[in-house]
Amino acid sequence: MNLYLFLSVVVIYCFPTEDLVKDYAKFNIPYTGQWFSGYLRINDDGSKQFHYFMFPQQNQNMSDDSPVILWLNGGPGCSSLYGALNENGPFVFNLGTNDLRVNPYSWTNTAHMFYLESPATVGFSYGDEHTSDASSAKDNLQAVIQFFKKFPELSTHQFYISGESYAGTYIPLLANEIIEYNKNATKRINLIGLMIGNGCTDYTECTIEAKRFPIHKFEFMHSHHLISEKLWEEIDSQRDNCFNSTTQYCKDLYAKTQEEINLSYEFYYNPYNIYGKCYQLPITKFNGETIPRSKMTLDPFDRQPGTVPSCSEAQGLFYYFTNPEFVKAINVDTSKLKKEWEDCSSTIKYTKDPRATYYLYPKLIKSGIRILKFSGDVDGVVPITGTFFWLNNLQNEMGLHTIEPWRSWTIPGNKSGEDQNAGNVWILDGLWFVTIRNAGHMVPMDQPMAALIMINNFIYGIPLPY
Numbered sequence: 001m002n003l004y005l006f007l008s009v010v011v012i013y014c015f016p017t018e019d020l021v022k023d024y025a026k027f028n029i030p031y032t033g034q035w036f037s038g039y040l041r042i043n044d045d046g047s048k049q050f051h052y053f054m055f056p057q058q059n060q061n062m063s064d065d066s067p068v069i070l071w072l073n074g075g076p077g078c079s080s081l082y083g084a085l086n087e088n089g090p091f092v093f094n095l096g097t098n099d100l101r102v103n104p105y106s107w108t109n110t111a112h113m114f115y116l117e118s119p120a121t122v123g124f125s126y127g128d129e130h131t132s133d134a135s136s137a138k139d140n141l142q143a144v145i146q147f148f149k150k151f152p153e154l155s156t157h158q159f160y161i162s163g164e165s166y167a168g169t170y171i172p173l174l175a176n177e178i179i180e181y182n183k184n185a186t187k188r189i190n191l192i193g194l195m196i197g198n199g200c201t202d203y204t205e206c207t208i209e210a211k212r213f214p215i216h217k218f219e220f221m222h223s224h225h226l227i228s229e230k231l232w233e234e235i236d237s238q239r240d241n242c243f244n245s246t247t248q249y250c251k252d253l254y255a256k257t258q259e260e261i262n263l264s265y266e267f268y269y270n271p272y273n274i275y276g277k278c279y280q281l282p283i284t285k286f287n288g289e290t291i292p293r294s295k296m297t298l299d300p301f302d303r304q305p306g307t308v309p310s311c312s313e314a315q316g317l318f319y320y321f322t323n324p325e326f327v328k329a330i331n332v333d334t335s336k337l338k339k340e341w342e343d344c345s346s347t348i349k350y351t352k353d354p355r356a357t358y359y360l361y362p363k364l365i366k367s368g369i370r371i372l373k374f375s376g377d378v379d380g381v382v383p384i385t386g387t388f389f390w391l392n393n394l395q396n397e398m399g400l401h402t403i404e405p406w407r408s409w410t411i412p413g414n415k416s417g418e419d420q421n422a423g424n425v426w427i428l429d430g431l432w433f434v435t436i437r438n439a440g441h442m443v444p445m446d447q448p449m450a451a452l453i454m455i456n457n458f459i460y461g462i463p464l465p466y
Contacts, residue, residue, distance in 0.1 A: 015056075015151055019331055027326055030102045031091045033058055037330040040146040042120070042139050048127025050143045051332065053084050053115040054151070058108045067158040067192070067459060069111040070144065072118060074165025074200070076136075076352070077345035079123035080115040081321070083163070086313055087444035088451065089113065093316035095445075096279060100316070105448035110456045112154060116143055118170070122345055124327075126336045132351035137173035141181060144174070144189060158192040160459065165382055165441060166206060168199020172357040172364060179367055193370035195455055197443045198382040201373075202390035203356045205382060209244035216386030217298060218257060223385065224274060224378075227260045258298060269296060270311045271380040273440025278311040285340075286323040299381075305346040313445070314343040358390055362398055365430040372432045372458045376439030376446060377423065384435060391433055400428040409434070409464035411450050422450040425464050432458055 019038030024031070034056050042048040057066045071088065073080045086092055088107040091100045107113050119136040120127030131139075148155040161171045171194050182188040200206030205216060215235075222232040235242075235253055242250035261269050270278035282290040294303030296310040308314055320326050321341035327334060339347075364371065373391070375384040394400065404427035410419040423435035434454055439446040457464050 015153065019054075019150070021330055024329060027320070027323075027329070029091060029100055033090065033108075037332075038150075039331075039333065040116075040143045040150070042127060042142045042146075048120050048139070049125065049333075049336070050120070050127075050139070051117045051124035052143070052147065053081065053089075053113075053330075054147075055084075055090050055106075055108050055113045057110065057112050058090060058106070059110065065157055067111045067160055068114055068154050069107060069160045069162050069195075069455075070114045070116060071107075072116060072140075072161070072163035072167040072170050074163065074167045074170070075122070075344050075348070076119065076166045076169075076350045077122055077348035078165070079117050079317075079341070079343055080163070081117065081123055082314070082317060082343055083442075083444070084113070084115040085317060085320075087442055088448070089115070092445075093313070095313045096315055098316045098319040103448065105444075105452040107444070107452060107455060109452060110459065111160070112157070114147060116140070116147075118143065119348075119350070121338070121348060123341055124321075124332045124337065126338070129347075130349045130351075133169060133173060133353040136170060137177050140170065140174045141177040144178070145181075148187075148189070155187065156190060158459075159190050160193050160195055161191070162195035162197075162455070164197035164199060164443065166200050168196050168201050168382070169206070169352075169357050171196050171199070172201075172360040175364055175369055176360050179363070179369075191369065193372065193458070194364070195372040195374070195458065197374045198376055198379045198384075198387075198441050199373065200382055201356060201361075202358045202386060202393075203354060204243070204389065205356065205386045207352055207354050207356055209354055211299060212244055212246065213239075213242040213250055213254060214298065215239050215243065216383055216389060217380060219385040220380060220383035221257065221261065226274070227257055231256055231260060254298075268311075270440075271296075271298065272311055272442065273376070273446060274378050274380045275438070276311075276378075276440055276446075280310060283308045283315055283318045285318050286320070286326075291318065303346060307346060308342075309344055312343060317341075317343055358394070361394055365398065365400075369430075370432075370458075371430060372434065372455070374432075374434040374436060374443060374451075374454060376441060376443045377435050377437055378439065379441040381441045387433070391428075391431075394431075395428055398429075400431070403427040403429065404463075407466070410466065411453055414449075419465070422447070422453075422464075434458075434464065 019036040021035040036054040039049040090106040092103045117123035117125040119131040268278040294307040406426045411422040423437040444451040
């Protein structure tokens with residue numbers, strides 16, 4: 001097996017300095033590289049602006065034309081700074097604490113990382129609070145255009161869009177906008193590929209209609225023996241009748257699943273990682289005030305305003321992003337904000353397209369966009385069962401050839417020195433599907449080494465290790 005060593009060093013670029021974050025060492029941040037934080041103008045009058053982070057790549061063995069990766073978290077309404085500081089940025093929180101540490105598996109080992117708080121009103125971004133799949137795609141296109149204007153040295157680099165959860169909707173829609181934009185653009189966006197983790201894709205997954213009877217979640221629960229065989233047989237017999245149904249019978253079936261997996265404060269079921277722990281302690285802000293957790297449900301985004309999603313790892317984020325001195329240091333314009341930073345907005349007014357984004361995949365694949373779909377195999381929020389469902393449909397409908405049959409892949413053992421199973425890989429024409437063993441909804445957080453090896457090998461066309 002080839003072992004790729006990632007060496008973190010500082011590489012200095014001549015980027016514009018108005019968004020450069022300075023004096024961050026006084027906030028106990030274990031980082032010495034460049035860090036940019038600021039705003040991207042989305043509309044002409046500047047009333048809508050999206051906040052971003054950017055960290056240049058840190059690997060001395062990388063060439064100067066290393067790729068740019070945009071990272072988007074989902075929700076809709078969740079901040080991509082969650083990904084930056086909990087998942088794949090150069091420094092991340094020790095989970096459940098306010099303490100930051102160096103991330104040896106940061107994606108800055110292989111690329112320049114661009115984190116965007118989208119749509120409007122998410123995190124430190126501001127603008128019209130009414131938004132939708134369609135408007136977010138157009139706004140995100142403008143954000144990308146403005147980003148490359150701020151960082152023109154990167155504008156010709158290979159560009160990848162990545163993310164997780166509802167970003168499985170954001171990403172194909174943005175890719176489609178870029179394809180259409182490039183048809184008449186004098187400066188094209190060099191979009192090469194998409195990397196989507198546990199992403200909402202099919203109309204049977206994350207739409208309002210699917211939410212009423214989430215069959216793929218039920219299948220996943222059954223496969224992990226979280227619900228009884230008797231209940232599963234009843235659910236399975238009603239899958240067509242209950243999809244998008246508001247009948248009392250179907251509501252009762254849904255309620256029975258919650259009862260059987262004991263979704264209450266007492267039992268701490270973690271839908272993001274069914275084998276992970278779930279701590280329900282209130283979040284403590286910088287000023288000492290606390291924010292309660294939302295009650296657990298099958299959909300962790302069903303919550304009351306003013307609460308934090310159940311089981312989410314957000315303590316450090318709230319501590320830093322409610323510190324006025326730190327917020328000022330990262331160039332945030334608080335005069336434009338109507339509320340304090342939240343990891344996931346509890347008040348967002350968002351309209352989903354009932355088609356989801358499955359319908360875009362034939363166009364994306366035929367356009368030559370490379371696609372990596374990856375799934376943590378113990379995620380109960382956007383479970384692997386739904387991904388298998390639509391991938392099989394896509395292969396059959398498009399007649400996609402299997403380039404590499406389903407097989408396992410490995411990563412180095414941390415202590416034993418022996419390679420360890422990391423999951424499975426299945427490669428079709430234009431699309432990789434990779435599973436990550438023992439990872440939940442946030443793959444780079446749960447299995448950081450595997451996530452870095454996976455995206456590095458995908459970008460450079462290297463087979464995943466056997």
